[in-house]
Amino acid sequence: MSIHGEHAQAPAARVYISGPISGALDGNRAAFGAAESLIKDCSHIPVNPQKLDHEHEGPCRGIRNVRHADDTRPEPHLYGCYMAPDLRALLDCDMIVMLAGWTGSRGARLEHDVADACGLDIVLPSQYLPGALRLWRENRLAASLRRPAVQDTQDAMAPVVDNV
Numbered sequence: 001m002s003i004h005g006e007h008a009q010a011p012a013a014r015v016y017i018s019g020p021i022s023g024a025l026d027g028n029r030a031a032f033g034a035a036e037s038l039i040k041d042c043s044h045i046p047v048n049p050q051k052l053d054h055e056h057e058g059p060c061r062g063i064r065n066v067r068h069a070d071d072t073r074p075e076p077h078l079y080g081c082y083m084a085p086d087l088r089a090l091l092d093c094d095m096i097v098m099l100a101g102w103t104g105s106r107g108a109r110l111e112h113d114v115a116d117a118c119g120l121d122i123v124l125p126s127q128y129l130p131g132a133l134r135l136w137r138e139n140r141l142a143a144s145l146r147r148p149a150v151q152d153t154q155d156a157m158a159p160v161v162d163n164v
């Protein structure tokens, strides 16, 4: 039994973490890790693109990645090798959290716009992430409580009045 067992029945959001990676010292791992821990502590499911599998069949695609100037390690893949699996993972998420500095990252701006177009909840660095996660859960619970009423014929025929 985990310490979060009391939330076992509560719906959990899949939350994609988006922020600058290329060009950030050590790939911005500390910021991604901190967000991941916070999402877990709130009993939701973090999706950290830095931990996704970017190995693939066939040739690498896209432009060459730019690392931070202090980082001389060889980059194993091209830009598209990272973006394609990251965007696929993003589309399975309910929410995206933008890390500080995201507007300076081409990839993060792209992820933000995809999330926006696809109707994911977006949490900006200025917003309180635990509060956004709690609101998501309350809304999801409220929606699930309304659902049985729709099975009643009269309710199903009634005009939809939705204040959420």
Ligand SMILES: [Zn+2]
Pocket (backbone or CB within 6 Å): 056, 059, 060, 061, 076, 077, 078, 081
């Ligand atoms: Zn590749």
